[in-house]
Amino acid sequence: xxxxxxxxxxxxxxxxxxxxxxxxxxxxxxxxxxxxxxxxxxxxxxxxxxxxxxxxxxxxxxxxxxxxxxxxxxxxxxxxxxxxxxxxxxxxxxxxxxxxxxxxxxxxxxxxxxxxxxxxxxxxxxxxxxxxxxxxxxxxxxxxxxxxxxxxxxxxxxxxxxxxxxxxxxxxxxxxxxxxxxxxxxxxxxxxxxxxxxxxxxxxxxxxxxxxxxxxxxxxxxxxxxxxxxxxxxxxxxxxxxxxxxxxxxxxxxxxxxxxxxxxxxxxxxxxxxxxxxxxxxxxxxxxxxxxxxxxxxxxxxxxxxxxxxxxxxxxxxxxxxxxxxxxxxxxxxxxxxxxxxxxxxxxxxxxxxxxxxxxxxxxxxxxxxxxxxxxxxxxxxxxxxxxxxxx
Amino acid sequence: xxxxxxxxxxxxxxxxxxxxxxxxxxxxxxxxxxxxxxxxxxxxxxxxxxxxxxxxxxxxxxxxxxxxxxxxxxxxxxxxxxxxxxxxxxxxxxxxxxxxxxxxxxxxxxxxxxxxxxxxxxxxxxxxxxxxx
Numbered sequence: 001x002x003x004x005x006x007x008x009x010x011x012x013x014x015x016x017x018x019x020x021x022x023x024x025x026x027x028x029x030x031x032x033x034x035x036x037x038x039x040x041x042x043x044x045x046x047x048x049x050x051x052x053x054x055x056x057x058x059x060x061x062x063x064x065x066x067x068x069x070x071x072x073x074x075x076x077x078x079x080x081x082x083x084x085x086x087x088x089x090x091x092x093x094x095x096x097x098x099x100x101x102x103x104x105x106x107x108x109x110x111x112x113x114x115x116x117x118x119x120x121x122x123x124x125x126x127x128x129x130x131x132x133x134x135x136x137x138x139x140x141x142x143x144x145x146x147x148x149x150x151x152x153x154x155x156x157x158x159x160x161x162x163x164x165x166x167x168x169x170x171x172x173x174x175x176x177x178x179x180x181x182x183x184x185x186x187x188x189x190x191x192x193x194x195x196x197x198x199x200x201x202x203x204x205x206x207x208x209x210x211x212x213x214x215x216x217x218x219x220x221x222x223x224x225x226x227x228x229x230x231x232x233x234x235x236x237x238x239x240x241x242x243x244x245x246x247x248x249x250x251x252x253x254x255x256x257x258x259x260x261x262x263x264x265x266x267x268x269x270x271x272x273x274x275x276x277x278x279x280x281x282x283x284x285x286x287x288x289x290x291x292x293x294x295x296x297x298x299x300x301x302x303x304x305x306x307x308x309x310x311x312x313x314x315x316x317x318x319x320x321x322x323x324x325x326x327x328x329x330x331x332x333x334x335x336x337x338x339x340x341x342x343x344x345x346x347x348x349x350x351x352x353x354x355x356x357x358x359x360x361x362x363x364x365x366x367x368x369x370x371x372x373x374x375x376x377x378x379x380x381x382x383x384x385x386x387x388x389x390x391x392x
Numbered sequence: 393x394x395x396x397x398x399x400x401x402x403x404x405x406x407x408x409x410x411x412x413x414x415x416x417x418x419x420x421x422x423x424x425x426x427x428x429x430x431x432x433x434x435x436x437x438x439x440x441x442x443x444x445x446x447x448x449x450x451x452x453x454x455x456x457x458x459x460x461x462x463x464x465x466x467x468x469x470x471x472x473x474x475x476x477x478x479x480x481x482x483x484x485x486x487x488x489x490x491x492x493x494x495x496x497x498x499x500x501x502x503x504x505x506x507x508x509x510x511x512x513x514x515x516x517x518x519x520x521x522x523x524x525x
Contacts, residue, residue, distance in 0.1 A: 058422025059415070083415045090402050091452070093411065094445035101437045105430065118402075 053145040057135060059084050059100060062142055071149055073120030084145070089116035089124055096129070103131035103143055117147065126151040171239075179236040182229045189229060193222045231357035234289075235342065238364045243283045245369075250277035250291075250322070253284075254311055257291045261299060270299050270307035277313050278320055280389050282369055287389075290365045291324075293358040294385050298326035300354070303380070319371065319388040326384075331377040339375060362387070397511060398451040406504040410447055410466070413501050414440040416494060417473065426485035436476055443469035450508075456516040460509045467505040474498040 008016070045052060045065045051072060054063035060083050064076035072087075079087075088096045092115035099113035111131040116124040128148045134140035200215045254274055258265065265272065272295065291311075298309045308327045313320050331339060338344045342360035366373040366387045377383035401407060417440050420426060421433045443466050450462030474495060481491045 056422060057427050058418040058420075060419075060422075083418070085411065085415055085418075090407055090411070091448050094441045094448055097414075097437070097441035097444065101434060101441060104437075105434055 049148065051147040053079075053084065053147070054140065054142040055084055055100075055145055056142060057104060071147075072117060072125065087118050089118060092116050099129065099131055100143070103133045104135065107133045107136045109133070114150070125149050126154045175236050175239045178232060179240060182233040182236060185229050186226075186233070189222065189226055193219075193226060196222055228357075231361070235357050235361050235364065238286060238289075238361055238368065243286070243368060245281045245283055247279050248282050248284050248287060249279045250287075250313065253277075253288055253291050254295075256288060257295055260292060261296055264296070264299050268299055268302060268307055270302070270309060272309045272311070274311040275313065277311065277322075278315070278391075280320055281392065282389060286365045286368070290362050290387070293362050294324040297358060297385075298324055298328060298383075301328040301383075302326070303329050315391065316388075318391055320391050321386055321388050323384050323386045325382065327382040330379040330381050330383050331375060332379050333377075336375050336377075340373065397508070401448075401451055404451070406501075406508050407447060407451075409497075409501050409504050410444060410470075413494075413497050414444060416497065420480075420486055420490060420494065426480065429483070429485065432476075432480070432483075432485075436473060436480075439469055439473045439476075443473065456512045460512045460516075463505050463509045463512070467502055467509075470498060470502055470505065474502075 046067060048065065048067050049071075050065075051068045052063075052065040053061055053068075056062050060081055061079045062081075064074070064079045066076055068074045068076050068079065085093060085097070095113055096115050099111045103109070103111040109132075112128060113131075114126065114128050117127045118124055126149070128150050130146040130148075132144045132146070134142060134144055196215065196218045200212075200219055203215070204212060251274075254277060258272055264270075295309060295311070299307050305327060310325045311322070312325075313322045315321075340359050340363040343356045344360075362385075363373050366389070370390050371388035373385070373387040375383055375385050398404060417436060421436055427433055446462050446466035446469060450459045450466065453459040453462060477486065477491055477494055477498075480486045481488065486494070
């Protein structure tokens with residue numbers, strides 16, 4: 001016995017038609033959405049500044065993004081099924097292979113390498129390549145290679161490095177010259193100094209008063225030139241040769257400096273205090289010179305009150321910041337940078353003696369140790385000289 | 393100074409042959425079941441990149457004697473890879489036919505390495521003879 005299916009009523013057909021229309025509309029909307037999304041991602045890849053490849057496990061190209069034509073000059077279809085190794089500069093191929101091998105070995109891990117990619121026109125582009133192995137991803141089963149052209153950046157970096165090298169070489173030559181000149185000038189100047197001194201002693205009072213005055217000027221000039229040359233030699237020595245570093249107690253350094261400056265401290269009735277100071281890896285003689293110059297300046301540039309100087313240190317990240325604070329005459333902020341420039345002086349010799357090299361030497365010593373030096377001050381309110389030294 | 397032989401290194405016959413042979417090794421090791429044996433596959437591929445690195449380093453040497461040394465090392469690595477192909481055949485990762493083809497290509501690349509070494513050595517001898525004693 002067979003049961004006959006009753007024919008649908010007109011109402012039921014109408015409902016079914018409505019449902020069908022709705023489904024078709026939804027389908028059409030979904031298709032449009034899919035197309036939009038597809039277009040969106042296509043446009044994203046097309047306009048990317050990178051070239052994206054999907055490679056087979058043997059290095060053959062399965063997919064190339066359309067940007068390859070714009071960036072490397074290859075139409076994507078011409079690269080299909082070709083081995084990517086053919087397009088790498090021969091000299092760079094071994095390291096590219098190693099990066100590819102590492103990527104295949106470590107799925108999901110990101111491997112990066114730089115090498116030259118051969119363009120269609122035979123020129124080379126320096127690229128940064130990011131390998132991402134998605135071999136275990138069923139939707140991909142390949143190695144995604146993202147190539148970013150860094151030729152211009154690399155050229156700029158190379159130009160910068162050449163300029164820096166050239167500057168370093170030129171500085172070294174200049175230092176060599178300053179060293180040789182100041183070293184060789186010492187001997188004849190010593191002779192001039194001795195004989196003018198002798199001239200002054202022998203003929204004092206035997207010539208007229210004018211002659212005594214002129215000889216005095218000559219002696220004074222020679223003594224000053226000797227001081228300048230001695231400091232210049234010291235300055236050029238800071239930058240010369242290897243610099244050995246060892247852990248040095250800064251407490252011991254300050255004690256040594258205070259002992260060296262004992263007479264000047266006593267004469268000016270200066271009071272020098274300090275916090276406990278750390279041990280840092282530095283060159284002993286240079287750091288002593290640095291502290292001697294800073295504390296010596298603090299003693300020298302005092303106002304009417306007796307100098308009060310305090311030395312302290314504070315750890316900031318990877319560096320120690322040392323400070324030498326005084327209650328001296330202070331420095332106008334507009335001269336902060338000038339004080340570290342060689343032969344720059346803010347006062348006349350009659351006000352304060354000096355050659356104008358002391359703080360330039362300090363700057364050179366600190367920079368050779370990989371640190372920075374600066375001053376914080378206001379006229380009449382004292383100065384604080386701060387410098388950093390790497391903690392390790 | 394680079395030898396004239398290496399001036400257009402990208403078109404240097406020995407280099408091209410070595411690179412193609414390496415690409416073939418990658419093709420073979422990229423197929424199942426070879427690809428699934430990660431340790432063996434990586435070993436072979438690493439040897440390949442090392443071999444090409446020796447060729448590249450050899451071409452960049454200023455002294456032809458050093459160039460010859462690097463090509464000798466490249467040849468040693470080539471022979472090591474060739475020997476490992478026997479194991480790949482035993483493990484049935486490659487067919488007898490593929491093995492024979494790969495083996496023949498390796499021998500050919502080896503001969504090209506020998507030719508390069510001979511050429512470089514001859515250039516050294518000529519230079520030594522030319523130089524004043």
